[in-house]
Amino acid sequence: GENVEQHPSTLSVQEGDSAVIKCTYSDSASNYFPWYKQELGKRPQLIIDIRSNVGEKKDQRIAVTLNKTAKHFSLHITETQPEDSAVYFCAATLYSSASKIIFGSGTRLSIRP
């Protein structure tokens, strides 16, 4: 089955700087890689996802890159703002036949003023 490793577990960056969170996955058949954001005391919510037919996807200040050969993908947040402080989770699964959606262990991102 799928196994997802996420690093780092905590990350602190200065406001305005960039943040990068990395995940590796074990199942080479996985082709769907979503990222979820969980603010303190709230439920996780999808912020961006990528499918294996593309190498990069951007949505304003966030982007995700995928390296299928190395089986890793990353979340990039540019020009960080206080509201980016949260726990971020990556996941890997098989799109359109995903029964088990397995998450990484999460990264707690703190933005320093």
Add this chain to the structure above:
Amino acid sequence: NAGVTQTPKFQVLKTGQSMTLQCAQDMNHEYMSWYRQDPGMGLRLIHYSVGAGITDQGEVPNGYNVSRSTTEDFPLRLLSAAPSQTSVYFCASSLARWGASTGELFFGEGSRLTVL
């Protein structure tokens, strides 16, 4: 739409007691699942269902039972609670195609369970 609704939001149990966490969704999602969230452990899949009458085990199923008699409801039962089951539990649902999730999960607000 209310989305995914979980009850109760908070519960304290004694070791050995049983209880059911309720989950209901009004989005006509066929795929539903339960996760537990522990510090430093992320979200771990307990059980999931791809439609009424169909359930399967996730990563950490021991100590939990589920059933899916309707599309809307997916209750999680703790038969004999243990302190190791102290956690925050999230129910999540998604659209399904070909009998599986299409990917984007919609989460409930969570249920915080403490077992003494």
